[in-house]
Amino acid sequence: MKRSLILAALVLGILAGRAAPGVSSDPFEGEAAPVPRTKIDELVFARLHQLGIPLPAVCSDAVFVRRVYVDVIGTLPTAKEAKEFIQDPDTKNKRRLLIDRLLQRDEFADYWSMKWGDILRIKAEFPVNLWPNAAQAYHRWVHASIAENKPYDKFAREMLTASGSNFRVGPVNFYRAIQDRTPEGIAGAVALTFMGARAESWPTNRLAGMAVFFSQVGYKPTSEWKEEHVFWDPLGASTVPGNSAPGRAAVAAIGQATNSVPQPAIPAGTNRGPPVATFPDGTQIKLPPNRDPREVFADWLITPKNPWFTRSIVNRVWAWLLGRGIIQEPDDIRDDNPPSNPALLAYLGKAMVAGHYDMKRLYRLILNSNTYQLSSLPRVTTPQAGANFASYPLRRLDAEVLIDAINQITGSSDLYTSPIPEPFTYIPENMPAIAIADGSITSPFLALFGRSARATGMENERNNKPVPAQWLHLLNSSHIQRKLEQGPKLKAIFDSGRKPSEIVQELYLTILSRFPTPEEAKIVEAYGLVQPARPAPAASSGKAGDQPAKTVVVKRRDDWVDITWALINSTEFLYRH
């Protein structure tokens, strides 16, 4: 078996130690035996040991550089970045330092705004219907919060307690992105987003008790087209017919915009919420009349002793970086769905509280562990091994990351548009897909490769499952073929006049972020038009017949295109590994 040969080679490689960095015959695994380096490793490795699951090696530098770029900034390293990292002799510190650098990159905020955009449903049109200005305001706020590394408890509290215009106060759109705006609907969305819990699996009285906190959320239009205010509306004023002034109805009634429409008196006794609300943990509270109940709830939510809040966020981030939650699905936290490693979850929660909800600190903690840095070639493939993080799991690149990577390699770009509302929306040509604010702005590629529809806020709305239509597109579409044939960055490599072996190396570094192995270089060099070698000048006089005819491989441009095509259709390119 080819596979066992390769595995044997890997094992031998590990035993024999390594040559100089970059010139390894094993592209995927490093020499380091997986020793526990952090508290996370101690907890994970102890659990694996207890289960009798063997560990693979730690991943190679080449695998690490690609993995951490894709996971942290959703962007492929350039050939230069990959090469410099692989050849950096500071093996002791270079991974840690790279993690620090990536956490400061602009793409960090782009990529994580995209992830939060799925959860928070940042989408202008159907079925979320935020409207374009509001979707942009919402995204701007999320992006700024991530860029400034706003503590997560503050991030959540600001969103839950926001009031004001959907165009100006970005976070109020949290309440507008909820399709079911009943108190129960809002409570359900809050539970899903900030507690990682699906209210459908709750006892009904728990949701009803929590809904009381959201029974005084008001929505009212203004005279600006599609502007809407979200506000604390204890008397239910916004539900009184004819009381939406200064909103659209009033404008229509008098034919011009004004703020001085007479207000009908608010009938007495329209207070909608009963005064007693119940926190999801069962504690009852009498709502103070002078305080927005959303604030009361938010203050309870973000206390460290809340059993959902901290666990939910550390579990989510873990799942984002390691492919699955300690509680899986990460938005399905409930008593009968226990964590695979309770001590690990508890430790991460404690660390999060101790770090005052510093998100980058949490990323750093996880990324620097040997658990995160394990090889993606599992020694055991049982479900139990997967649930306990016995290797780094293979995952297809997200739709946006995949097309951005292809565009970066080829030097081309894609068109992203929204056909609703008219006039159509277009975004600047060089904007990467991970930076698109609004889920309504899209392309056929993003739809085909399972970008989240952002309708529900569930993690599993993003669908990375393989279907044949995706393969048709990658293997044989004019969209991809055009990029391969005409992409200026590729052209520059093909036409650089360098030796074929150097071009091969550049292609591998650009596409797979590593050097080719000698075997791979041989395969690539053999691809092309095989021709008899030009006979030597007349001096050989008839002796040529004694020797076997020599052949050479002539590389035409199409051969380089085919080689590039094969690299971007390889498992190694398409999957996080």
Place this chain on the structure above:
Amino acid sequence: MSTNPSSHRPLPAANLMGMSLSLPLSRREALRIGLFSTAGLLLADNWVRAAAETPPATTPVAAPPIQAKARSVIQIFLWGGMSHNDTWDPKPDAGYDYMGEFKTAIPTNVDGIQIGELFPNLAKQADKFSLIRSMTHRNNGHETAAYLMQTAHVPGERLAYPSVGAVFALFKSPTYKGIIPPYVVLTQPQGRFSEEGFLGPKLKPFATGGDPNAARFEVEGVVSRGITDARQKARRALLDKMNTMGHTLAASPQLALSEEAKKQAYELILGQGREVFDLSKEKPELRDRYGRNTFGQDCLAARRMVEAGIPYVVINYPGGWDTHSNHFATMRRQCPQLDQGLAMLLQDLHDHGLLESTLVWCCGEFGRTPRVDWQPPWNGGRNHHGNVFTAVVAGGGFKGGQVVGASDAKAEEVKDRPVYPVDLLGSIYALSGINASAKLPHPMGTEAHVLPSASENVKSGGLLSEIMS
């Protein structure tokens, strides 16, 4: 929407249920039948399989016997909204302000039915199709009206329903065994609304791209320009050799799924699947009779596809019909192509014995204002008109040579027998053996049905029983 109570009749549940030929399904059964083949790993099934998050049922459930007249559907979508009174519903007596340049109506091969002067070929096929001259929904926005016409659900509800094509793909894929996806659109997807709705991206139509009227119909992903089969095979072999990590991880169950999908893709790229798209297999004279233009060859490609058993084919009219300005010139240019292509499609389906099993429907999201707008900037244009317009149906159990309903003397309002989207789609589902009250699998488990249920108070004039055989 109309506020006229006389045109408002809640949908009678018994009407839909009575017409549908299958048994009412429970949600679970619908899920199983709709999403999972019971006959093992069918290729077509795989195109859709990933749409479902739930694991396949372990005990196979036999699908209830379905007695469908229509095996396949061809939908010709005249997007933008084609003028109805210039074409299917002429009103020569309404005068110049309404008729503009097209003053006459012409007789057809059915006594008493006249159509517009731009449709001489269709006039010879009138015995094969029926005209619904009282289509109405009173909605004048492209995207909302397109949504209404292809889902029958009220736009602006919080759920985005799937279009009729996606519903066909969902319910027909267990019995359809082809390699080509069950829901195909020639050549560009509609764009203005999401055809798959909440069913998710796996039920998106397969958009062919390319131009069937070109020397080679380059179906996106299937037929690639400048790549010969030899090169395709050399590439495939190269990828196989170079896929170092893929080989190392050959045992990964996750990669196995992907490899299976890749194998299926290659069945289309290098196997027989692509032949359906190869119009050079047809006689040149036949191609000529369809018209050597994109729409004409779309029609021919559609006939080849239903012949191959593909359940649902959309021809998304190239260029569209949104003729606010330059109206009459556009009609003079496009109508002859529509006339020739559609007339030939009906004739050819008939000649191939396919018309009885192929339901053809043709309409836009609305009609256009019957009164010409002579003012600048329109200078003789027609605007959106959802109050009344015409839909055409043929084959698959629909009778030919009939007219349903009528518009008023100026083609502005329904005069007789309003037909709402739910009536048209309900009739199409009934003839195709799809239970219109079946539940659809919603990712959040929200209750959703193929068509709105009686309690949703959607306007209905009743199924088109008068033209259903």
